[in-house]
Amino acid sequence: MPSSDSTQTDLLIVGAGPAGLMLAAWACQYDIRFRIIDNKATRVGTGHADGLASRTLEIFDSFGLVHDVLKDAYRINEICSWNPDPDRPDWIKRTQRAKGQPHGLSRYPQSILNQGSIEQILLDHVKAKAGVEVERNTSPQTLDVDEAVCDDEDAHPIVLTLKTHDDGQGEHHTTVNAKYVVGCDGAHSWVRRQLGIAMEGDVTNRQFGVMDIVALTNFPDVRQSCVIHSNSGSVMTVPREGRLLRLYVQFAETKQGEPFDRKSVTSQAILEKARPMFEPYTLDFRICDWQSVYTIGQRVAKQFSYRNRVFLCGDAVHTHSPTMGQGMNVSMQDAYNLGWKLGSVIEGTAKREILSTYNDERRPVAQELIDLDRRMSDFYSQGPSENSSKYAAFRDSFSWFLSGVSVAYGSSSLVAAVPDDHSDKKDVVAGTALRNGANGAVHLNGNSNTIEGRPDLATGLSVGRRIAPCNIVCQAEANVVLLSDKLPSIGRWRVVVFAGDLTLSAQWNAVEELGCTLDGICQMYSRSPKDSHSVIEVILIHSGTHDAFTLLDLHDIYHPDNGDEGWDYWKVYSDDAAALSVGEQSTAYKQYGVDEKAGCVAVLRPDQHVAYVGSIAEDEALSRFFAGILRPAERSTNGTQPAAS
Amino acid sequence: MPSSDSTQTDLLIVGAGPAGLMLAAWACQYDIRFRIIDNKATRVGTGHADGLASRTLEIFDSFGLVHDVLKDAYRINEICSWNPDPDRPDWIKRTQRAKGQPHGLSRYPQSILNQGSIEQILLDHVKAKAGVEVERNTSPQTLDVDEAVCDDEDAHPIVLTLKTHDDGQGEHHTTVNAKYVVGCDGAHSWVRRQLGIAMEGDVTNRQFGVMDIVALTNFPDVRQSCVIHSNSGSVMTVPREGRLLRLYVQFAETKQGEPFDRKSVTSQAILEKARPMFEPYTLDFRICDWQSVYTIGQRVAKQFSYRNRVFLCGDAVHTHSPTMGQGMNVSMQDAYNLGWKLGSVIEGTAKREILSTYNDERRPVAQELIDLDRRMSDFYSQGPSENSSKYAAFRDSFSWFLSGVSVAYGSSSLVAAVPDDHSDKKDVVAGTALRNGANGAVHLNGNSNTIEGRPDLATGLSVGRRIAPCNIVCQAEANVVLLSDKLPSIGRWRVVVFAGDLTLSAQWNAVEELGCTLDGICQMYSRSPKDSHSVIEVILIHSGTHDAFTLLDLHDIYHPDNGDEGWDYWKVYSDDAAALSVGEQSTAYKQYGVDEKAGCVAVLRPDQHVAYVGSIAEDEALSRFFAGILRPAERSTNGTQPAAS
Structure with missing residues (x-):
């Protein structure tokens, strides 16, 4: 149990913004001690970040929190482009009205909710789940890493002194020894500076004024997200929960070295700047909720971790412009990538080596983001153009990346290698080269444990990418469920057995044999005989009808005894087209490109990314795959019950 | 504000079961003082009622609570029939596997959740909304009605003395003067007995043992709802949340006058009774959550209210067998029918006369339920039969009634009369004669204010019935929303203007004229200039695309100024087929049978039942309709701010 009096902790999270809180959400799922500190007295109130990409909503769903987010969020259904009216160029005219994002990309549209609400949802969750609250008014003063013991799994090599303000009544200092530290402490990250990690990139002289107002206007698209390129400058609008409207208004680019008076960018100044851009429509407000000014810049840290003991997430390692609504998303996705790795290593179920995949998987994403941001901010600054009048096509080419669903991690101990001839061509079309690493290398991490699977057996799955949702039918209850609902973020690996046609006796026998192997694997890594405590969970999806056979006839691993x-x-689920036919989407086998007779096996990481695809017969490869990353239960140094604090 | 020290209250609810708490949920929506008492120390724990019909889930949705219910509920997707195996009649064999309920009946399938969870959701809601908690260990001792002042709107004609236990430390007595009292105090209702209202009907000698167990079995359909007719007797199974299974097991019918030893019906006795019915499958349990015994009987109270001052809901006025899962539903639906009427009369926005519709609308429903229950309990008792082997067809003929969505109220001041040639034939097909009243009379309540509408203008709507959900597109935000989501239970009447084709200038003008009339009506009954305080809300749905015209060009009543x-x-919404095409259902105009050019006007009650359908031109009928039931703001004796307690 965490305690602020303890001088030892497994995990110290510095910064309780969206990234730090997402990390805490993961930490709740493990039997570990963690603390989270923040130098501010309260969470964010109004304003700040507000964009929620599809993948971020999927992540909230995996923690059971998406309903709390969506009930208040605004959903971007359409994006409207406005450009100078050719007949009267000082007036704007709508040139396009387009869907917010391509159909089929995710079950969640891009949505908008203020950062404070997001933080509150995570704060409530962490408190309810683990009883942990943010230690506020607290900032680290010193950070020392005992280099000699960094590779000792049980060591607490990081020593920090913390300073806490007591509501103006002075301050007190404490010392913490931590196994792991994560800096989620923003663009001016103190943790990053202690580690001497440099940021690479530039800051421009382009300034955007931003404010959240209740708009009084006759602009027809006030409740749509708009990109307006007028001859007086560019403005982007994003409606928000309640009646709020966010405006990003371009200010003149200052000359190199010329100072920019940020204080002059009042809400009234932003309004005055925006008004001519909205002509012939009126714009006014009486309520302004928040206002700020951004200087456009794109920078990425040289590395995201230090000796696999100290890690950096979010703005601490990448900064860019706010107009794409990506900041909060990529930050939380960083933490989502890191959290389960740290949790399982600290619990002792996974090998420490997997931690190096954090830098290898997330730094290329940040680099891709920064590259894209450069193009987008050039686009906003260049004024009316071919791109701006046909904004939808321009934006669609990025939307797979922006939604977060197409992010694919390169091969490593956690992702099987993909034979060259099976590399996914679609990713390139979708505007991201991430499938093969941002630098074009296929193997970002040349781990010797890497095994090659048979991705050709599931042509609709992409190894390294998150599995797309699909409807399946519960064999026992006959209800249609989303596979994603069976993959909550609770720290378990899943072996999804696409069992094919179980009415064929050879196939039935192969699936039974695989069951024996899986039973052995699950027992090897299980901390308890109870299935619900296993690190690996087996899910079976067959291609027949949901009453094609009797569930209990299958090997016990497919219906564990409790x-x-x-x-x-x-x-056990079926891809029962008849049961799914009530207005449902395409069936699982079609969507995932799996042969309905022969099936295949897919391994999913605790973050729902596909780690491996292979044939049902190659059960030995599965054993090797898990042997490369997990620690057998008897060799655990920590077990499921860590030493009491 | 409610207070247990106050001797006056607007509304006293006796009994905090599902019916009493549903009434309290409504009371929260009004600016009235209410109290709720219960003679028990806690809410229900395990067992008791568990069936949730579709309409009940719609009602929870209208209070924003359906997510809390559904996240743990079991959904009945299929119902399986088992009958004696012709080849070996002492064994059972599956004879049918069928959908739980017909497609398109409701967006919610019949679901199962224990009564205690339902009560907790409502308890939490009432506390959060109004700060009101149930006064426990409290029971009424005397009830007197001052007959002389019953028709005086401001009087508190009901005097009750209440006795409260103080956790074994004795008891104290208080006196309450109430404007209205509702007895939700169960089958042995104390309130009903005080009023001398008799129950009509019979109790049989048929007994059912019921228990909730975690079943250890190889019966294949253990996670399906099953009706089993074996040669050893009948058993009905209903899976529940978690791993629970409910069994209703038929015991032998006792002879007239012969005593039945209820204490002998232990869980072990129920198990022994059930085992031969499951042959050749095994049945056992180690965990039993709850167990009880029911004697089948069907009884209805002669009247549901007394002088429109004291009302009775739920088991207090109708008892029947539990096997149809109807009890909790019809009870909550009683309270849902009554709550908004009481709330608006106490607030002073509606005329007291509308209260008589409670008895007139709900008693026929109870009678229908009792008639149906008689048929169903005969069916269960008669053993294997043609009906039991083809159970789905038998059950489907009742499912519209059982789901609660087809309940239609007869004409009254709250429901316009339906010309004979427009009466809805489908209801009869659906197994219920309720459309014309259970006794076949068209007008259950011959109110002189009754006006006739034009139901032929919306052939897919049924006057008196709840409006079915339909997808529409928000004009301003382009998102697809469910009309039901725009009809929350907040006590407002809605005028839905099906505006037709607004690109036709004659139609545009007619809708503008109607806007003027509606503006006048809204102002007449509004307690505040703020639209959100109006008793009547106007919603417009046109048949064109969502960008066919500019929203702000419409009359202000369609986009009120805040x-x-x-x-x-x-x-303002559109029936935009293109925007809806992303896998959505049929469009609103088609579903509701409204002409896409001429449109129509529908009035919806605060409980989403259709009160009136008329043409856009007949705005005078609208004025007359509301004049019959609402009280103009200036004549209000109570206003929106009742006297402080």
Whole structure:
């Protein structure tokens, strides 16, 4: 149990913004001690970040929190482009009205909710789940790493002194020894500076004024997200929850070296700047919720971690312009990538080596983001153009990346290598080269444990990418469920057995044999005989109807015995087209490109990314895959019950 | 504000089961003083009622609570029939596997959640909304009605003495003067007995043992709802949240006058009774959550209210067998029918006369339920039959009624009369004669204010019935929303203007003229200039695309001005087939049978039942309709701010 009096902790999170809180959300899922500190007295109130990409909503869903987010969020359904009216160029005219994002990209549209609400949802969750609250008014003063013991799994090599303000009544200092530290402390990251990690990139002289107002206007698209390129400058609008409207208004670019008076950018100044851009429509407000000014710049840290003991997430390692609504998303996605790795290493179920994949997986994403941001901010600054009048096509080419769903991690101990001839061509079309690493290398991390799978057996899955949602039918209850709902963020690896056609006896036998192997694997890494404590969970999806056979005839691993609570009836699903036909989407086997007779096996990481695809017969490869990353239960130094604090 | 020291209250609810708490949920929506008492120390724990019909889930949705219910509920997707195996009649065999309910009946399937969870959701809601908690260990001792002042709107004619236990430390007595009292105090209702209202009907000698267990079994359909007719007797199974399974097991019918030893019906006795019915499958349990025994009987109270001052809801006025899962539903639906009427009368916005519709609308529903229950309990008792082997067809004929969505109220001051040639034939097909009243009379309540509408202008709407959900597109935000989401239970009447084709100038002008009339009506009954305080809300749905015209060009009543907060952009919707095409259902005009050019006007009650359908031109009928039921603001004796307690 965490305690502020403890001098030892497994994990210290510095900064309780969206990234730090997302990390805490993961930490709740593990039996570890963690603390989270923040130098501010309260969470963010109004304003700040507000864009929520599809993948971020999927992540909230995986923690059971998406309903809390969506009930107040604004959803971007359409994006409207406005450009100078050819007949009267000082007036604007709508040139395009387009869908917010391509159909089928995610079940969640891009949505908008203020950062404070997001933080509150995570704060409530972490408190309810683990009883942990943010230690506020607290900032680290010194950070020392005992280099000699960094590779000792049980060591607490990081020593920090913390200073806490007591509501004006002075301050007190404490010392913490931590196994791991994560700096989620923003663009001016104190943690990053202690580590001497440099930021690479530039800051421009382009300034945007931004404000959240309740708009009084006759502009027809006030409740749509708009990109307005007028002859008086550019403005971007994003409606928000309640009646708020956010405006990003371009200010003149200052000359090199010329100072920019940020204080002059009042809400009234932003209004005055924006008004001619909205002509012939009126614009006014009486309520302004928040106002700020941004200087456009793109910078990425040289590295995202230090000796796999100290890690950096979010703005601490990448800064860019706010207009794409990406900041909060990529920051939380950084933390989402890191959290389960740290949790399982600290618990002792995974090998420490997997931690190096954080830098290898997330730094290329940040680099891609920065490259894209440069293009987008040039676009906003260049004035009316071919791109701006047909904004949808321009934006669509980025939307797979912006939504976060197409991010694919390169091969490593955690992602099987993809034979060259099976590399996914679609990613390039979708505007991101991430599938093969941002630098074009196929193997970002040449881990010797890397095994090659058979991605050709599931042509609709992309190894390294998150699995797309798909409807399946519960064998026992006959209800249609989303596969994603069976993959919550609780720290478990999943082996999804696409069992093919189980009415064929050879196939049935192969799936039974695989069941024996999986049973062995699950037992090897399980801390308890109870299935619900296993690090690996087996899910079976067959291609027949949901009453094609009797569930209990399958190997027990597909319906584990829970003693007094009987069999587990919620592991076996069918791709039953008839049961799905009530207005549902395409069936799983079609969507994932899996042969309906022969099936295949897919391994999903705790973050729902596809780690491996192979044939049902190659059960030995599965054993090797897990042997490369997990620690057998008997060799655990930590077990499921860490030493009490 | 409610207070247990106050001797006066607007509304006293006796009994905090599902019916009493549903009434309290409504009371929260009004500016009235209410109290809720219960003679028990806690809410229900395990067992008791568990069935949730579709309409009940719609009602929870209208209070914003359906997500809390559904996240844990089991959904009945399929119902399986088992009957004696012809080849070996002492064994059972599946004879049918069928959908839980017909497609398109409701967006919510019949679901199962224990009564205690339902009560907790409502308890939390009432506390959060109004700060009101149930006064426990409290029961009424005397009830007197001052007959002389019953018709005086401001009187508190009901005097009750209440006795409260103080956790074993004795008891104290208080006196309450109430404007209205509602007895939700169960089958042995104390309130009903005080009023001398008799129950009509019979109790049989048929007994059912019921228990909730974690089943240890190899019965294949253990996670499906099953009706099993074996040669050893009948059993009905209903899976529940978690791993629970409910069994209703038929015991032998006792002879007339012969005593039945209820204590002998232990969980072990129920198990022994059930085992031969499951042959050849095994059945056992180690965990039993709850167990009880029911004697089948069907009884209805002669009247549901007394002088429109004291009302009775739920089991207090109807008892029947539990096997249809109707009890909790019809009870909550009683309270849902009554709550808004009481709230608006106490607030002073509606005329007291509308209260008589409670008895007139709900008693026929109870009678229908009892008639149906008689048929169903005969069916369960008669053993294997043609009906039981083809159970789905048998059950489907009742499912519209069982789901609660087809309940239609007869004409009254709250429901316009339907000309005979427009009566809805489908209801009869659906197994209920309720459309014309259970006794076949068209007008259950011959109110002189009754006006006739033009139901032929919306052939897919049924006057008196709840409006079915339909997708529409928000004009300003282009998002697809469910009309139901725009009809929350907040006590407002809605005028839905199906505006037709607004690109036709004659139609545009007619809708503008109607806007003027509606503006006048809204102002007449509004307690405040703020639209959000109006008793009547106007919603417009046109048949064109969502960018066919500019929203702000419409009459202000369709986008009310909110001062500093600008226009209201959330009142105008389109039936935009293109925007809806992303996998959505049929469009609103088609579904509701409304002409896409000429449109029509529909009035919806605060409980979403259709009160009136008329033409856009007949605005005078609208004025007359509201004049019959609402009280103009200046004549209000109570206003929006009742006297402080």
